[in-house]
Each structure stands twice: as C-alpha cells, then as structure tokens.
Amino acid sequence: MPRLRAILTSPLLHFFALGALAFGYYGLENPASEQPPPENVLRLSETDAQRLALDFVTTRHRAPDPEELRAMIRDWAIEEASVREALALGLDQGDTMIRNRLRNKIEFLAEAPAAALTPDDATLEAYYRANAARFGQDAALSFAQVLLPANTGPAEVQAVKAKLEQGADPAGLNASSLLPPKVEAMAAPAVERVFGQGFGGEVAALPLARWSGPVHSGFGTHLVRLEGRQEGILPPLEKVRARVLADWRADQALKMREAHIANLLRRYTLELPEISDEARP
Known part of the structure; x- marks a missing residue:
C-alpha cells in the first residue's frame, strides 16, 4: 500500500496525466488528418507536443501548470509561424549560420548510430593496445632546479653548482625566478608545458641525486638535480574500460561521418568556375 501511495502521489505521474489531458483536448479540437494542414493552419503534432513537455520537465523538474502549458503552446506557435514567414521570404538562402546548422544536423544523423555500438572484448582490447598512448599513465619526474642568470x-655555473653540492637551498638561489625550485612527481607532459619543449626529456636522462647541467628550457639555463623518475604504465583495461569504450565510439562516429561524406559527394558532380592564373594564390 505505501508503494502504491508513492506512485499515486508522484509528480511525474501528475505531469503525464496533465500532459495527456491537455494534448488529448488539443487532439479533439484539432482532429488528425491524413492531409497536410493548410498553409494558414498551425498544427501541433504529437511528436512536437511530447518534445515541449519533455523540455519543460527536464529544465524545471516538475510538471507545467495550465497557464505554463498555454504559454508553451503559444511560444511554439510563434516559432512555427516565424519560421514559415522566414522561409517564404527566402531568409534561409545564403545564410552561413543556417547552412552550417543543417550540415551539422546531417553529420550528426550520420554518426549517431555509433553511440549504441558495443564492441566485443577482443575488438576493444585491440583498440586499447593500438592507442595505448591515450590511456597510459604518464611518466613523472621529481627534481630541484635553479634558473641561472642570463649570460x-x-x-x-661551476661556482653555483659547488654551492648546491655543499647544501645550498635552491629556493634561495631562485629568488628572482617565478619557477618552482622543487617539483614533486610532475607528469612529463606537464613538465614540458611549464618549462618548454624538450626540457622534460633532458631532465629524465640525468643521473639521480646529483646536480647536473646546464639544462636549457624556454626560460634560460638551469642546474637540475633529478630526485626521482617514475616510468609510465598502462593500467589494466578494466580500470579504464568506460573511457576506452567512449573513445572507441567516438572514433567509430568519425569513421561513419567520413563514410557518409564520401558517399554523399559521390552522388554529385562538382563543377567549379575557371580561375585565372592571376587569381591563384
């Protein structure tokens, strides 16, 4: 009995009941016809009615009251009438935004089936191995560094290195630099982003626990003490399965889109205007 009471008092049930009554009444007032409506008739289809109801409950998380329902229908009617007037005036012609929107819709329809695809384990495993760089855990570096003054x-350089080897604090010698004097377990790609391309690779090749250099970065020349080096690893597939599946589906969607485009272009003959040599880039 408590479960039945919960169902009967559910706002979602009230929403569907209200929607059914409202759109059922609309259906009685506007009986369906196999013939398309006249140009001056705005006929709300069952599909559009369901879309309006779903949009409301998705954004408001409750059922619309009668006044809101009338406002939804009126807004739909304004939109439908405005679109018809715009099309009649040819306002869609030559509009880049509209053309791009239509193209995007066609491409979405072409790739949408990929979202429902589920590969077998062997296919997903092969994809995972072939794209290991996407899913592996990056190597990480721990090091201390001192940015040397220009020139x-x-x-x-040897004098600064001697001070560091005798226990000088790198932070004290880095007083004029905004770079961190010590880095703990920073992923190798992040090291490259912070210090510049190639810096992480040079640091990873240094001997451990010894001040080395100079090492060059986008900021200048450094002395570096490599404290730790963690090798990159590829986790078991099951730990990242959801991510791998999402990427596999995204790749399948891209293939579907490209296949659709190729098939679409085969149906047309491309005719281009002649371009004089003077106009060529």
Missing part, C-alpha cells in the same frame, strides 16, 4: 659564464 652566466662557465666559471659562474
């Missing part, structure tokens, strides 16, 4: 000569 530091070899003798000065």
